[in-house]
Amino acid sequence: MMTGMSTIVAMRGARPWIRVGQLAVALVVVAAGIFVLWYRGTYNVWPGQQASTRVHWCGRDYESFSDAPLTRQQISSQEHYLIRAVGQYPPLAWSPRELFAVSVTGATQTSVSPPPVCATVVYLRTGPDQYEAYSLEGGP
Numbered sequence: 001m002m003t004g005m006s007t008i009v010a011m012r013g014a015r016p017w018i019r020v021g022q023l024a025v026a027l028v029v030v031a032a033g034i035f036v037l038w039y040r041g042t043y044n045v046w047p048g049q050q051a052s053t054r055v056h057w058c059g060r061d062y063e064s065f066s067d068a069p070l071t072r073q074q075i076s077s078q079e080h081y082l083i084r085a086v087g088q089y090p091p092l093a094w095s096p097r098e099l100f101a102v103s104v105t106g107a108t109q110t111s112v113s114p115p116p117v118c119a120t121v122v123y124l125r126t127g128p129d130q131y132e133a134y135s136l137e138g139g140p
Helices: 004-043 072-078
Strands: 054-057 060-064 082-089 097-103 121-127 130-136
Touching: 004 054, 054 082, 054 097, 054 121, 072 082, 072 130, 082 121
Parallel strands: none
Antiparallel strands: 054 060, 060 130, 082 097, 097 121, 121 130
């Protein structure tokens, strides 16, 4: 049987572990908040959202400039090179869409210096044989 004094002593011994747990939870919440803000700043959408009028790829931002979706045949007639899938966008969307960019045949990147060449236009697949074009913002 515990006396009133021994109960207080037992609870004081447990308090450091409670404080450590609270601190750990607080750190996880802060880290998650920082990650969400970084993601929003980088990809221009909140985690779980679809792509907006801007996409981020190859360290650059691209903005949508077309009103109507393009077909693969229309893109092929405009581009001098083949386009290929370069990833999913945005990475943490509930249903990310495939992102396409111009592929220069024979241009293999073996080092990071000079940096890889980024396409001036990328295409986001929005449906079967439907693509939205995004143009590079800013200069090279």
